[in-house]
Amino acid sequence: MERLRTECQRQMAEWRDRFRILGVDTMTAGDFEGTGVDTYIDLSIGFSVWLPLLDEGYYLPYGHVDMRGVPGFEFLTDDSAFKASDSQLTRSVVIAAISPYLSRSNHGKTFHMGSARYDLHVAIKDGYEVRGCVWDTLDAMNLMNEHEAAYGLKPLIAKYGPLFGVNGPIYTFEDMFGNRSPAPFNVELVGIYAIKDVLYGWRMFEWQYAQMALAASADGRGKLLECYALIDSKLPETDVFMARCGFEIDTEGLARLAADFKPKLEAARAAVFESYGIDADFVRKMDRVINAKKIADWIVAQTKRIAKHAETQAKWRAQAAEDEAAGKTHLKRYKDAVERIRALEAEALSPADEEHAPLYTDEFSITNGNHLAYLIYDYLGVRDRTGQFKRGKVRSTAADVLDAYYEEEEALKPLATVAAYEKLLNTYVEKIPAAVEGDGRLHSDWKAGGTSTGRYSSSGYRGRPVDILSEFETEE
Structure with a gap:
């Protein structure tokens, strides 16, 4: 926190008015790690921040858990797992320390949140609200280029990183932790990944900010940065407010x-x-x-059935005629042939044409x-x-x-x-x-630029089943 304070003081002196268009005095890049991606249920386990003038990054761990020996966590190794004996910070102490800064609207923050606005939701569950979230690198990239193949931070860094000094290899969250929470992994492993994340986030922000500024000054007519500052920079906090408030139905x-x-x-x-x-x-x-195709196929098949039917009749008639000519009508073979002929004559096969095809x-x-x-x-x-x-x-x-x-x-x-x-x-x-959710309101996940026309879109919240609460129920 002392280093963060130093960073803000230096920025206000050395970068005075640099981010004035965004309405903030300073800017840092932040990110929360959590138990999952459900914006209403999952909890934060740590916070990371990048301090650009000091060129330093920090990860504050406070929610890692020892899951060794628990079924389903066999993938953990002694080198990668968090152990109960490992040291980490106390959640309440960290929140008390960082929330005053994160709640200050004049100190700007950039997150790579996109439509989920995950980090702002997480802070609310921890008892405070992030203010000054004036840049979302995912939304900014969508404004700059609506035809990106992917808008995740790592794909964008892999593509554009060399333009601003970030060269590979770039490891994704899945590369490090798979489709899992980082909570059961050790603090050092998660910390290195988290600090890299906010470093990437800061470099992406700086590059986007500069590119938008260039677009705004090239011929005096472009207003990309002004558009983002006046409209898009207000959306993350607004979207989270709307999502959590919901609508009374x-x-x-x-x-x-x-x-x-x-x-x-x-x-x-x-x-x-x-x-x-x-x-x-x-x-x-x-x-x-x-x-029409089914009928055509039926006509072909029916033609073959009719031909086969006639061929079979001819065979048995020939057999019966042979026995009659030889005076062997008393044989069982002759009686069988006559019976087969009678049965075949009784079969009424429909003509093989469209009129007689089945419906x-x-x-x-x-x-x-x-x-x-x-x-x-x-x-x-x-x-x-x-x-x-x-x-x-x-x-x-x-x-x-x-x-x-x-x-x-x-x-x-x-x-x-x-x-x-x-x-x-x-x-x-x-x-x-x-x-409608349990609180009687309709909650949506808002997506800025969620449609091909650039309009907002929204999708309903699909929370986890609440049957886990049944363990607390009693017969009474």
């Missing part, structure tokens, strides 16, 4: 909407059948089209893509414009393609009505109550 109101929409959806589905005259004749014609589809389903394609492209004759939306594809019934058709094709109005009610029910009215 009017479940009773949604239940009323469900009761209202479901009968209307059934009526709209019935209207589809009535409007398009979907009856047994329609289904048969559809079956002939969408199952592979006996009903029309609005949710079946092949059925919809037949109705839209074959029966109604809607011009196939799939290629405008999905290169190389044809006859699509994907929602985005159909939405475009619904706006232009009056003939598809009955289907559009069904789609509207299905979207309301399946996307919102029935889905939202199922995603």
